[in-house]
Amino acid sequence: MSEPQPPERPEVPGERPDAQGERRHLPGERPSVSGESRAPEDGAVAATGMGGAMDLGAAEAETLEQEPREPEPAGRDERARSLWSDAWRDLRRNPVFILSALVILFLVVISLWPSLIASGNPLRCDLAKAQDGAEPGHPFGYNGQGCDVYTRTVYGARASVTVGVCATLGVALLGSVLGGLAGFFGGKWDAVLSRATDIFFAIPVVLGGLVLLSVITSSTVWPVVGFIVLLGWPQISRIARGSVITAKQHDYVQAARALGASPSRILLRHIAPNAVAPVIVVATIALGTYIALEATLSYLGVGLKPPSVSWGIDISSASPYVRNAPHALLWPSGALAVTVLAFIMLGDAVRDALDPKLR
Amino acid sequence: MGRYVVRRLLQMIPVFIGATLLIFLMVNVMGDPVAGLCGDRECDPATAARLRHDFGLDQPVWQQYLTYMGNVFTGDFGTAFNGQPVTELMASAFPVTIRLTVVAILFEIVIGIVLGVVTGLRRGRPVDTGVLLVTLVVISVPTFVTGLLLQLLLGVEWEWIKPSVSTGARLDELIVPGLVLASVSLAYVTRLTRTSIAENTRADYVRTAVAKGLPRRRVITRHLLRNSLIPVVTFIGTDIGALMGGAIVTERIFNIHGVGYQLYQGILRQNTQTVVGFVTVLVLVFLVANLLVDLLYAVLDPRIRYV
Numbered sequence: 045m046s047e048p049q050p051p052e053r054p055e056v057p058g059e060r061p062d063a064q065g066e067r068r069h070l071p072g073e074r075p076s077v078s079g080e081s082r083a084p085e086d087g088a089v090a091a092t093g094m095g096g097a098m099d100l101g102a103a104e105a106e107t108l109e110q111e112p113r114e115p116e117p118a119g120r121d122e123r124a125r126s127l128w129s130d131a132w133r134d135l136r137r138n139p140v141f142i143l144s145a146l147v148i149l150f151l152v153v154i155s156l157w158p159s160l161i162a163s164g165n166p167l168r169c170d171l172a173k174a175q176d177g178a179e180p181g182h183p184f185g186y187n188g189q190g191c192d193v194y195t196r197t198v199y200g201a202r203a204s205v206t207v208g209v210c211a212t213l214g215v216a217l218l219g220s221v222l223g224g225l226a227g228f229f230g231g232k233w234d235a236v237l238s239r240a241t242d243i244f245f246a247i248p249v250v251l252g253g254l255v256l257l258s259v260i261t262s263s264t265v266w267p268v269v270g271f272i273v274l275l276g277w278p279q280i281s282r283i284a285r286g287s288v289i290t291a292k293q294h295d296y297v298q299a300a301r302a303l304g305a306s307p308s309r310i311l312l313r314h315i316a317p318n319a320v321a322p323v324i325v326v327a328t329i330a331l332g333t334y335i336a337l338e339a340t341l342s343y344l345g346v347g348l349k350p351p352s353v354s355w356g357i358d359i360s361s362a363s364p365y366v367r368n369a370p371h372a373l374l375w376p377s378g379a380l381a382v383t384v385l386a387f388i389m390l391g392d393a394v395r396d397a398l399d400p401k402l403r
Numbered sequence: 404m405g406r407y408v409v410r411r412l413l414q415m416i417p418v419f420i421g422a423t424l425l426i427f428l429m430v431n432v433m434g435d436p437v438a439g440l441c442g443d444r445e446c447d448p449a450t451a452a453r454l455r456h457d458f459g460l461d462q463p464v465w466q467q468y469l470t471y472m473g474n475v476f477t478g479d480f481g482t483a484f485n486g487q488p489v490t491e492l493m494a495s496a497f498p499v500t501i502r503l504t505v506v507a508i509l510f511e512i513v514i515g516i517v518l519g520v521v522t523g524l525r526r527g528r529p530v531d532t533g534v535l536l537v538t539l540v541v542i543s544v545p546t547f548v549t550g551l552l553l554q555l556l557l558g559v560e561w562e563w564i565k566p567s568v569s570t571g572a573r574l575d576e577l578i579v580p581g582l583v584l585a586s587v588s589l590a591y592v593t594r595l596t597r598t599s600i601a602e603n604t605r606a607d608y609v610r611t612a613v614a615k616g617l618p619r620r621r622v623i624t625r626h627l628l629r630n631s632l633i634p635v636v637t638f639i640g641t642d643i644g645a646l647m648g649g650a651i652v653t654e655r656i657f658n659i660h661g662v663g664y665q666l667y668q669g670i671l672r673q674n675t676q677t678v679v680g681f682v683t684v685l686v687l688v689f690l691v692a693n694l695l696v697d698l699l700y701a702v703l704d705p706r707i708r709y710v
Contacts, residue, residue, distance in 0.1 A: 239414075239417055239418065239421070240421070242414075242417075242418045242421075243417075243418050243421035243422050243425065244422075244425075246418050246419075246421075246422040246686050246689055246690060247422050247425065247426065247682075247686065248644075248645060248647075248648025248649060248685065248689070249648075250648065250649060250651055250652060251648050251651065251666065251682060251685065252426070252429075254651065254666070254667070254670050255426060255429050255430060255670060255678060255682070256429045258670045258671075258673075259429075259430075259673075332543065336543075336545040339545055339547075339548075340545055340546070340547055340652060343547050343652070344651070344652065344655065344667070346670075359547070359548065359551065363551055363656075366551065366554075366555050366559060367559055370555055373551060373552075373555065374552075377544075377548040377551070377552065380544075380545065380548060381540070381543055381544040381545075381548060384543040384544070384545070385539070385540060385543035385544075388539065388542065388543050389539070392539075
C-alpha cells in the first residue's frame with residue numbers, strides 16, 4: 045500500500061477500459077450502476093402489472109435512452125450513415141433476426157391466405173373421429189370434437205396476428221402520442237398522465253381482462269383489441285415520455301429552438317426521430333406478449349369466443365381431453381409459443397442493432 | 404425518510420381510488436349487477452326495479468361508489484352469490500393464494516438467483532448461453548401453456564403428482580403450481596441476477612477482496628452477491644402483487660380454491676360484490692408491496708437517500 049498508485053483514468057459510465065469482451069448486451073442488462081435501476085421511476089407503482097415479458101421489454105428499451113457518445117471520427121471508408129441504415133446493415137447479418145423475421149413473415153402470409161397450406165374448413169368436424177391421432181392428410185390428428193387440428197392451427201394464426209398487430213398499433217400510437225406530448229411539454233398534464241399510468245399499472249392485466257371482457261358478448265376480435273389498448277398504453281407512454289425527455293436535452297434541440305423553430309417542428313422533426321427507437325423495440329416485444337395475452341384470455345373463456353378459431357380457444361377446448369388426445373393440446377400450444385418467441389427475439393435483435401453502444 | 408413515506412402514502416391514495424373506481428365502473432356500468440341474481444332467465448321488470456331500489460342501484464354511480472367504499476373501510480364487503488359474506492370467502496381463499504405465492508417466491512429466490520449467479524460468473528460459456536436461451540423460451544411460452552404441459556407430463560403421463568390440488572391445498576401439493584406461477588418471473592430473475600453479477604464482478608471492491616486473498620466463496624457470497632441482489636430483491640418485491648393477481652390462470656389449471664378461483668366464480672356468476680371486493684384487496688396488496696419495496700431499497704442500498 046506504500047507505493048503511490050498511478051492516477052486512474054476516470055471511468056465513463058457504461059464505457060470501461062475492459063469493456064471489449066462484454067460488448068454484447070443481452071436483454072435485462074442495464075449499463076447503469078445497480079442503484080439506478082429503480083430510482084428514476086417517479087411513479088407510485090412499478091411497471092410489473094404486465095408480467096415478466098413486458099418487464100423484459102421495458103428493460104431492453106432503457107439502454108436505448110442513453111445520451112449519444114461523442115461522435116466517432118468520420119467513417120474511414122464511406123460517408124456517415126444514419127442510425128437506421130446502420131441498424132439495418134447489422135440486422136441483415138444477424139441470424140436470429142433473419143430466422144424470427146422469416147417465422148413472422150410466414151405467419152403473416154398464412155393469416156392472410158390460410159387456404160394456401162390448409163385446404164380444409166376449420167369449422168367442419170366429424171364426431172366419429174373425435175380424439176383420433178394423425179392419419180394421412182390430417183398430420184396433427186383430430187381434437188375432442190373431431191375437428192382437424194392442423195386446419196384449426198393454421199387458421200388460428202389469423203386471430204392471433206390480427207389481435208397482436210391491431211393492439212400494438214393502437215397501443216403504440218396512443219401511448220407514444222400521450223407520452224411524447226407529456227414528456228415534451230411537462231407541467232400539469234405530465235403529472236396528471238403519470239398518475240393515470242400509475243392507476244392502470246395497479247390493475248393486474250388478466251384480472252382486468254376478466255372483469256371487462258366477461259360482460260361483452262361480441263365474438264369479434266375488437267373488444268379484445270380495445271381492452272389491450274386500454275390497459276397497454278401506459279407502458280408505452282412511460283417509455284415514450286422518458287425517451288422524449290432524454291432527447292429534449294440534446295444540443296440540437298437547443299439549436300433548433302434558438303433558430304426559432306416552432307414547438308411542433310422541434311417535436312416532429314428533431315425529437316421524434318431520435319426518441320422513437322425504444323418505442324419500436326418495446327412495441328415489437330409487446331406484440332408477442334399481446335398474442336400470449338389474447339390466448340390467455342381466450343383460454344379463460346373471455347377473449348375470443350367460438351365460432352372464432354384461435355389457439356387459446358383450441359388449447360382451452362383440448363384441455364379436458366388431454367389424457368386421450370394430448371396432440372390436440374400440443375400443436376396449438378407449440379404454434380403459440382413459436383409465434384411469441386419469434387416476436388420477442390425480433391425485438392431483442394432490433395434492440396441490439398439500435399443500441400449505439402454496440403457500435 | 405419520514406417525509407418520503409408520507410409523500411408516497413399520499414401518492415397511493417389517488418391511485419387506489421382510481422384503480423378501484425375503474426374496476427367498479429367496469430363491473431357496474433358495463434355489466435348488469437341485477438341480471439346475475441335471476442339466473443339465466445331475463446329478470447321480471449318489476450322484480451328488477453325492486454332489486455335495484457333495494458341495492459341502491461338507482462342512485463348515481465359516484466354515490467354507489469362512495470357507499471361501497473364506506474362499507475369496505477368498516478370491514479363490510481357485502482355478500483357473495485350464495486349468501487356467504489365476501490369476507491368469509493376471503494378468509495378461506497387468501498391463505499391458499501398466499502401459500503401459493505410463497506412457494507412461487509421461494510422458487511424465484513432459490514432457482515432464479517442460483518442460475519443467475521452461475522451464468523453471471525460464466526458469461527459467454529455454453530452454460531450461460533444455454534440458460535439464457537431457456538429463459539427466453541420460458542418467457543415466451545404463456546403461463547397457461549406451461550401449466551397444462553407440466554400437468555400433462557408430471558400428473559398424467561408420469562404420475563409424479565396429482566393433476567389437481569385438494570381443497571386443503573397443502574404446501575407439498577402446491578410445488579408444481581408454484582413453479583408454474585413463478586416460471587416467467589423466475590426467468591426474469593435469472594436474467595436480472597446474471598446482469599447484476601456480471602456488472603459487479605468488475606467493481607473495485609471485488610478486486611480489493613480478491614487482492615486481500617479472501618477465498619473465492621467468501622468474495623462471492625459476502626461481497627459480490629450482497630451488492631448484486633439489490634435490484635433482484637426489489638423486483639421480487641413488486642412481483643408479489645403481480646403473482647397474486649396472476650394466480651387466476653394457475654389456480655384454474657390445477658383447481659386450487661384460492662383468490663383466482665373465487666374471482667373467476669364471481670365473474671362467471673356476475674356477482675359484483677365478490678369481484679370488486681377481491682380486486683380492491685388485491686390492488687391494496689399491490690400498492691403496499693410497491694411501497695415496502697421502495698423503502699427496502701433505501702435500507703439495502705445506502706447510496707440512495709430519500710428526502
